[in-house]
Amino acid sequence: MAEGNGVFPPDNLKAEFDGIVARYPKKTAALIPILMRLQEEFQHITTEDMDGLAAYLDTTPAHVLGVVTFYTMFSQKKRGKHHIYLCKTLSCHIRGAEELLSLFEEKLGVKAHSGDASGDGEFSIDTGECLGLCEQAPCVLVDDQAIGNITPEMVDQIIEELRG
Amino acid sequence: MPTLTIDGREITVDPGTTVIQAAEELGIYIPRYCWHPGLKIAGNCRICQVEVVNPKLKFPCTIACNLMCGDGMVIETDSDEAKKARADVMEFLLINHPLDCPICDQAGECTLQEFSYEYGHDKSRFTEEKVHKSKRVQFSDQVSFDGERCILCTRCVRFCRDVVGNEELCLVERGDHEEIAVANGGGLTNPYSMNVIDLCPVGALTSSDFRFKSRVWFLEETPSACTSCARNCAVDIGTRWDKVMRLKPRENEHVNKWWMCDEGRLNYHYVNAADRLGYAYVQQGGKLVRTSVDDAVAMAHELIGKLPAEKLYGLISARLTNEEIFLAKRYLDQVAGAAGVGFLPRIGEGDDFLISADRNPNARGAGLIGVSAAKGLAADIKAGKVKGLVIFGDSFDHDEELMGALADLDFLVVMDYRLSETAKQADVILPGVTFAEKEGSITNIDGWVSKLNPALPPPAEARRNLDLLAGLLGRAGQDVPDTAEGVFRLLAETVSAFTDISYGEIFAASRQVATDAVVKAD
Incomplete structure (x- = not known):
């Protein structure tokens, strides 16, 4: 298990997960909402959690694995506490996304798409498809907050704010 | 019951039949990758394109594997439209395929190769x-x-x-x-x-x-x-x-x-394997000495004849064919007059799909012919009740009790396909064959009779088990056929469970026949 206690769901999430399951007519419908919570809580989804979740929802580890790998927002490697998703589609690309990416990578000491988190476990970076904020290009999604019109100067500011 | 026309031929099918199944019934083969008669429909490979003839359809092609037969439907499986659709599907399937056929083990039985040859383009645009x-x-x-x-x-x-x-x-x-x-x-x-x-x-x-x-x-x-x-x-x-x-x-x-x-x-x-028996052996001065198979058969018969019949026991393997078991039992019963015959039971783990807990392939056939599981053989040998043992087609290398009892025997005759530890104790070893080198029938747990066909010649001087058994019977003046067909006829005349089965039904067709008689024998 993510927290190593060998129980699924983990004690602190049990009531919440039971509540999610109760919302749907079929148990397996709770699969994605629960995976999202696991990703948020533990920054990754472990094999043990997939097996545990499969048993919890009366489905198979194969089904859970298929879903986890299908959606790129689920990660099997532990992400940083803050995940930075940088748009690289056309508008953002033209407006300097490439340069921003190098800056983020340099300042945080972690490569995009490596699946790794920075040494202190605080940050990880991915790039991907359009966030729908082309009018504010270039843009990033920091955790679940979208920020537009990013300039190289703002990169330090964003990181500092996140570091608190 | 919908009636439809496929390639100009009418067929009436059960409701729920798919076009690919209906075509199979007509003997028309529609190419397929994802569809398999034993699996659920997936419909993802798209190669089974057929044309639905209907002027209202702008795109007349669709996949046959998940298309339910409808009344009055007209299907063309080999029209230009259908072939073009398959060619297009092939082009997509091959986009990321490495085309490494020269080093691929599937080459030669690969449907990707076959359908590419039949329907695909000869050039890639990718x-x-x-x-x-x-x-x-x-x-x-x-x-x-x-x-x-x-x-x-x-x-x-x-x-x-x-x-x-x-x-x-x-x-x-x-x-x-x-x-x-x-x-x-x-x-x-x-x-x-x-x-x-x-x-x-x-x-x-x-x-x-x-x-x-x-x-x-x-x-x-x-x-x-x-x-x-x-x-x-x-x-x-x-x-x-x-x-x-x-x-x-x-x-x-x-x-x-x-x-x-x-x-x-x-x-x-x-x-x-290297331990296959290619030659006959006899025990001479504590050593196994090679001899001719005919001499070994004669010596085995002679040894068996010397012992009082009530001290003789015959192990007939339930791995042998119906025909072999029949001849072996005939020899032991009618010629040697053995006090008992039986087979070595083999029980493993079974499941409710295919694997049977009974690891003897022909225990059912042995039972029908009158050979049942041997009981207390080691104890009988130890007690001196059994002094001579004949083993047809079996060994018990890992059965310490039986192996330990062998020393108390006056003689041991073994017919087997390999030089087992059991065989090494024998006075006479007759070199037989495995399932891959013989013809014959076996009866499965549910009474279905299947046929074994020889895929290989017997190694070196080894002989088909039926030849060896016919040789032993011949020594006693009993003239029996040495072909599987001949022995099966004799078996069918003698054992009622097999009477209604014709040789041709099992032996000519690759499919088995329902052996009602065998099933009824319960």
Whole structure:
């Protein structure tokens, strides 16, 4: 298990997960909402959690694995506490996304798409498809907050704010 | 009951029949990758395109595997439209395929090759870099996976999930990164896992046991039956260089459908092994000395004749064919007058699919012919009740009690295909054959009679078991046929359970017949 206690769901999430399951007519419908919570809580989804979740929802580890790998927002490697998703589609690309990416990578000491988190476990970076904020290009999604019109100067500011 | 027309021929089918099934009934073959008669419909490979003749349709082609037959439907399976649609599907399927046929083990029995030849284009318009995926992944010790060759038909996924009921394989990732994987890092563990190799229409799943040993077009395939348990799954024995190269399941609706277990599939190496008996031996001064088979038969008969019949016991293996058991029993009963005959029971773990707990392939046949499981043999030898033992086609190297009792015998005669530890104790050893070298019939646990066919000649001077048994009977002046057909007729005359079965039914057709008589014999 993510927290190593060998129980699924983990004690602190049990009531919440039971509540999610109760919302749907079929148990397996709770699969994605629960995976999202696991990703948020533990920054990754472990094999043990997939097996545990499969048993919890009366489905198979194969089904859970298929879903986890299908959606790129689920990660099997532990992400940083803050995940930075940088748009690289056309508008953002033209407006300097490439340069921003190098800056983020340099300042945080972690490569995009490596699946790794920075040494202190605080940050990880991915790039991907359009966030729908082309009018504010270039843009990033920091955790679940979208920020537009990013300039190289703002990169330090964003990181500092996140570091608190 | 819808009536439809396929390629100008009318057919009436049960409601719910798909077009591909209706075409099969008419003997019309529609190409397929993902569709398999033993699996649920997936409809993902798109190669089974047929034309639905209807002027209202702008795009008349659709896939035949999930198209339910409708009344009045008119289908063309080989029209220009259908062929064009298949060519287009082939082009998509080959976009990321590595086209590494020269080093691919599936070459020669690959439907991707066949349909590409039949329907595909001879040139690729794709000039980009192909997507690279997992290669040389061992799904288990026996199943090798190449993700780049895979066309994602999901036959393997559906087989594990729906037929075996063990959902070990799944699709991971998506789009052009999608591939087959074993769920959560484990290996393929189900006892039927190697069926995915046969199911795989391309070279993505190959057999670690067989691959790179021979090109399939050099194999000679002999229809036969598996003798690893009492199920008797229909198989094809693939041979080359006088060796068995592989066993593959053969369709048989009564016995095994399309499948077989991994244990049975891999249980052929002993046929090629170095300990095979190529010659007859006799014990002389504590040593085994080679002799001619005819001399050995004569000596065995002489030894058996010297002993008072009430001290003689015969072990007739339930691994032998109906015909061999029949002749062996006739010899022991009528000529030697043995006090008892029986077979060595072999019980393993069974399941409710194919694997039978009875690991003797022909225990049912032995029972019908009047040979039952031997009981208390070691104790009888120890007590001096049995002084002479004749073993037809068996050994008990790992049975310490029986092995220990052998020293108390006056004599031991063994007919077997290998020089077992048991055989090494014998006074006379007659060199027989394995299932791969003989013709004959075996009766499975449900009473279905299957035929074994010889795929190989007997090694060196070894002889077919029937020849050896006929030789022994001949010594006593009994003239019996030495062909499986002849002995089967004799068997059918003598044992009522087999009376209603005609030789031709089992022996000429590759399918088995319902042996009502055998089933009734219960």
